[in-house]
Amino acid sequence: MFEKIIGNEKNKESLEKAIKLNKLSHSYMFWGIEGIGKKLIALELAKKILCLYPEKEECNCKSCIEFDTNNNLDFAIIEPEDGKIKIDQIREMQRRVAEKPIISNKKVYIINDSDLMTIEAQNCLLKTLEEPPEYIVFILATTEPQKIPATIISRCQRFDFKNIFPEEMKKCLERIVNEEKIGIEDDALSEIITNSNGGMRDAIGMLDQAFA
Numbered sequence: 001m002f003e004k005i006i007g008n009e010k011n012k013e014s015l016e017k018a019i020k021l022n023k024l025s026h027s028y029m030f031w032g033i034e035g036i037g038k039k040l041i042a043l044e045l046a047k048k049i050l051c052l053y054p055e056k057e058e059c060n061c062k063s064c065i066e067f068d069t070n071n072n073l074d075f076a077i078i079e080p081e082d083g084k085i086k087i088d089q090i091r092e093m094q095r096r097v098a099e100k101p102i103i104s105n106k107k108v109y110i111i112n113d114s115d116l117m118t119i120e121a122q123n124c125l126l127k128t129l130e131e132p133p134e135y136i137v138f139i140l141a142t143t144e145p146q147k148i149p150a151t152i153i154s155r156c157q158r159f160d161f162k163n164i165f166p167e168e169m170k171k172c173l174e175r176i177v178n179e180e181k182i183g184i185e186d187d188a189l190s191e192i193i194t195n196s197n198g199g200m201r202d203a204i205g206m207l208d209q210a211f212a
Contacts (some may be wrong), residue, residue, distance in 0.1 A: 001057075002044055005037050006172045006200050007164040012041065014159070019048055023155040024106075027129055028137040029114075031145040035201030038141040039112055041076075046108040048172055049137055056187040063103045076100045077110040085111065087120040094128055097136055106135050115147040122149055129155040141143025163198025172200065173207060182207075 001019070004013040006041065011030075018024050028045075030038040030198055048054055050072060052061040066072040076096065078089055093109055101107050111117070117125065129152060140156060142148060176182075196203035 001048055005040050005044065006168050007037060008161050010040070011159045013133055013160060014101055014149055015041070017056055024049065024137055026132045026136060027140070027156040029053055029140045029142065029145065029153060029156035029158045031142050031158070033163060033197070033199055034097050034143055036161050036164055037197030037200060038161050041189055042110045042139045045139065046110060049106050049108050050104040052104065066103065071101065074104045074107045077112060080113050080116045083116065085114065085117040085121050086116060087124050090117070090121045090124040094124070097133060106137055108139065110141065112141050112172060115142040115144040122152060123147060126151055134169045164200045169193050169200060169203055170197065173203060176204065176207065182199045
């Protein structure tokens with residue numbers, strides 16, 4: 001399910017188990033530094049929750065196809081606008097939350113960089129988290145959970161995402177180097193890993209810049 005995403009194995013195992021046992025929480029909070037896979041795992045989790053045949057490892061059901069083409073009406077991702085997640089965005093989400101699923105048995109909403117919600121947006125979201133419809137799953141991703149009210153955090157199942165281990169990062173970068181047939185010295189690769197500070201996205205970005 002998460003085989004293409006590096007690191008945070010315990011979190012991935014816990015989420016896979018919840019899917020298999022059909023014991024999903026109505027709201028999750030993923031926190032950790034930038035670039036360690038929070039959003040990627042949130043997207044993979046959302047796709048699997050909405051899949052019509054979740055027991056299959058690979059699926060081409062209507063839900064999965066529409067998810068991959070950004071056309072799944074049972075899913076939405078909320079991103080900051082002008083550096084903030086505003087109350088109007090949460091109100092629009094609430095309007096859609098009230099509508100029952102169209103394709104799947106569930107609906108999933110990801111709120112990325114959820115620490116950037118305004119106070120008004122936080123209060124608006126809290127009302128929905130207090131009495132969520134049974135078919136809704138929320139996933140909040142954040143780098144700064146201390147900026148989110150305890151009343152919201154307490155209603156979420158929390159996953160602490162750790163920095164990617166250097167050896168995991170090295171394997172991933174070496175695979176990319178081999179696939180792209182990039183010539184790079186071990187010392188240069190080690191420097192990229194050190195400077196990435198545990199963030200896989202930053203490491204890949206530095207590798208791309210080095211050979212752009």
